[in-house]
Amino acid sequence: MTDLPSKILQTAVDQLATLPGVGKRSALRYALFLLGRDEGSVRDLADAMVRLKTDLHRCRHCHNLSDTEICPICASEKRQRGLVCVVENVQDVMAIENTQQYRGLYHVLGGVISPIDGIGVHDLEIASLVDRVATGNPYAVDEVILALPTTMEGDTTNYYINRLLQPYGVRVTTLARGVAVGDSLEYADEITLGRSIANRIPFEQ
């Protein structure tokens, strides 16, 4: 891309291009679009971005994003408080909430164990999960559902958490994996189809 006519524009483009999946060309498009907007609305956008870092909390219990100290899910009396679903990140909570099939609570780890990326046990909310199970605070836990990704890192984290939870006699389960609803068997990968067969369930009439 060419030299821009202005250092201020160049800085804005460089900054916008740090967003994931945004190249210099899109960044320039965004910058020129912002130039065409009034100062107030550009300030609104900029403030909303800064407030993400200054005003947004993590729920004290489940570490999901929240505007309050305790998130609405943990605070809701309508949820099954004995059920805790362990997920990697906030997006996973949203995905599961979208199904409207889950009525328990969550525990957001903030990642999975990955020595290559330098993410160890202490970078994740694992101790706080064990604490929830061990102390029954804020609520007694009957079952922990491991919903981490099916990668080597996810499997390692599952294994590690399961071992830590053993002493407390809590039920530990994991998500069913298999061929997606509507997908044809012909095009499913072998591992997924194999899981579907191994984990077959009683036919419901």
Place this chain on the structure above:
Amino acid sequence: MTDLPSKILQTAVDQLATLPGVGKRSALRYALFLLGRDEGSVRDLADAMVRLKTDLHRCRHCHNLSDTEICPICASEKRQRGLVCVVENVQDVMAIENTQQYRGLYHVLGGVISPIDGIGVHDLEIASLVDRVATGNPYAVDEVILALPTTMEGDTTNYYINRLLQPYGVRVTTLARGVAVGDSLEYADEITLGRSIANRIPFEQ
């Protein structure tokens, strides 16, 4: 998309989704990415955006973006100051500068006449262009190159400017249009190919 767990996040997503070509899903991706960055770098990005509106100037002569009152192109003694290329916007200046073939100055109109979009003559830098030609201030103008888009609006604006410039005896030219270098004639549209034939030039040996 699902309800987000936080109004602050929701506001940031809504704001980011006002950028051109950015949907709610990309906006959420940007917001979560910003969440993972440190506050300082998010502030840097936000500030760079606001500075576009507060610190960026338009060159007093050509109305191109500039950090200074007179842009580097207008200020440069190496440019042909008698030659003024009229373009729709800042992106067009960058595109022409990229060719490294043009050594004259520019005049950025800030759009083209478009009654449907409510853009009239007085919303554009047309009077200031006529003024440049009429007064020879800052520099005497020998030739005005019209490089506006080949749309009805662009053609209308070309026609209007040409008429305004007639009294001053300045040479008015327009960009050559034709089949792009490397394109085969077979796939060129008829109007473009027709222009290439009509505007044929002496063969250079």
